[in-house]
Amino acid sequence: MYVRKILLRLHLILGLGTGLLFFVIALSGALYTWEPEYSRLAYHQTVEARDRPMISISDIRQSLEKTFPEGDFRTALYRNRESSIEVLLYAPGTYYLAQLNPYSAELIHLQDMNKGWINYLKKLHRNLLLGELGREIVHWVTLLAIPLVVSGLIIWWPAKGRPSRDTFFLKATASAKKRNYDLHSVLGFYVSWVLIFALITGIYWGFSPVKETIKLLSGENNIEWEIPRSQVPARPVENDGILDQLIADYRNTFPNSEVRIGVPHGEEDPIHLSVIDPGKGLTAINHYYHDQYSGERIEGVFRNGLSSEISTFNAINGMVYEIHFGSILGLPGRILVCIAALIAASLPITGLLIWLDKGKRK
Known part of the structure; x- marks a missing residue:
């Protein structure tokens, strides 16, 4: 007692x-x-599906240069045909999520992610x-x-x-x-x-x-992770064509998945593609890396790699949020x-x- x-x-x-x-x-x-669900409504992520190809990375870049030139283009998330393409943009002191029409590249919604009720x-x-x-x-x-x-x-x-x-x-x-x-x-x-x-x-x-x-x-702490790097060529190479080709290839290879592509900024940065299976959680995401100059896939023991090779800690870390x-x-x-x-x-x-x-x- x-x-x-x-x-x-x-x-x-x-x-x-x-x-x-x-x-x-x-x-x-x-x-x-x-x-x-809030984000889908508030950020106008739903679009009318059309029987035509989705826009390329070059189309996204051209659209943003006209509508939001001060934004630093970082990633583009391609979802299903009824959803907008979500673009991550950095700006001084904050970051934005831009929703673009996947068929016309029209800017549907621009959200300062340090503002808004969500x-x-x-x-x-x-x-x-x-x-x-x-x-x-x-x-x-x-x-x-x-x-x-x-x-x-x-x-x-x-x-x-x-x-x-x-x-x-x-x-x-x-x-x-x-x-x-x-x-x-x-x-x-x-x-x-x-x-x-x-x-x-x-x-x-x-x-x-x-x-x-x-x-x-x-x-x-005992795992020695490698860092994916691009091989810098002697002469500058424009990589928008490679980005366009990669996003098209990945969307054809994984038609039922969402694909996020990262735009490299540093000389040795790779092109980072994430293949996301909706409903399967964070630990089911597959990460791929490609040389930004040649487009060749970079393989190695990476912290964020294939879901089948995920470490115990990273699996736990992903499950915590879920x-x-x-x-x-x-x-x-x-x-x-x-x-x-x-x-x-x-x-x-x-x-x-x-x-x-x-x-x-x-």
């Missing part, structure tokens, strides 16, 4: 101390689960809109939420015997106080099993010693995480009401 009282006190102190921040983090996380929602979840200070606060709230959840599970278990059937269900006919207690206790029990994974993955991002430990245990937002289980997983995060956001409110009610009775 003494240990139970300590856990009750711990649960109360952690809940009152982090409740408001936890509410904001959980609610923003639940909303951000649907970022791909970006603010992401920052609210990651740093409470407070920059690096907010990021540290989020990390520590995430860490403290683990003993909060664990202590809640232990408190949920009866002091004597096993849980009765009633502890697993909400009772609509109970009093208002009892319903509020059940909302905190019963829903808290169910959501804990999902929430614990979101918290652990959040700690992975927030505390570098965690990531470094996994690197050490997985043997990542687990955090539930995408590892596809749409059902995202729905589950969203619901769990919404319930988690309600727990500080129901918990506060329970504490206030006990204070009144005392």
Whole structure:
């Protein structure tokens, strides 16, 4: 009983101390689960499919030189025939995502990725809109939420015997106080099993010693990665023709995949192509490299290479994001995480009401 009282006190102190921040983090996380759908609507990524070839890298460059010449063209993402081509552009102090019509190269939408409500929602979840200070606060709230959840599970278990059937269900006919207690206790029990994974993955991002430990245990530090480089010729060579040919070849070779092509900027930079299978996750992405002058494929042991050759650490690193937002289980997983995060956001409110009610009775 003494240990139970300590856990009750711990649960109360952690809940009152982090409740408001936890509410904001959980609610923003639940909303951000649907970022791909928000972006598709807000950034006008849907286009009418046409029976004609998609534009080339040269077409993209010409269009951007007219509409946004100050942007530094970095990558182009070719998706399906009903989606715009998404171009990454660097600019002083920020970066942009430009959506281009895949058949006419018309600029459909240009988004400063440091502005807009989707970006603010992401920052609210990651740093409470407070920059690096907010990021540290989020990390520590995430860490403290683990003993909060664990202590809640232990408190949920009866002091004597096993849980009765009633502890697993909400009772609509109970009093208002009892319903509020059940909302905190019963829903808290169910959501804990999902929430614990979101918290652990959040700690992975927030505390570098965690990531470094996994690197050490997985043997990542013992792997000697090669760096893909282009062979610089004696005379300058225009590489737009090579870029056009490569993106056409890859789209023909992988017709059911999305293909991202990176435009080299340094003399030794390779042309980087990523083949993405929608719905298969970050660990299923295949990375290819080509010499920017000759177009020949560059092979070697690269940190980002073929998915079949991915290292243990890189596989874990990719899965962390998918687990955090539930995408590892596809749409059902995202729905589950969203619901769990919404319930988690309600727990500080129901918990506060329970504490206030006990204070009144005392």
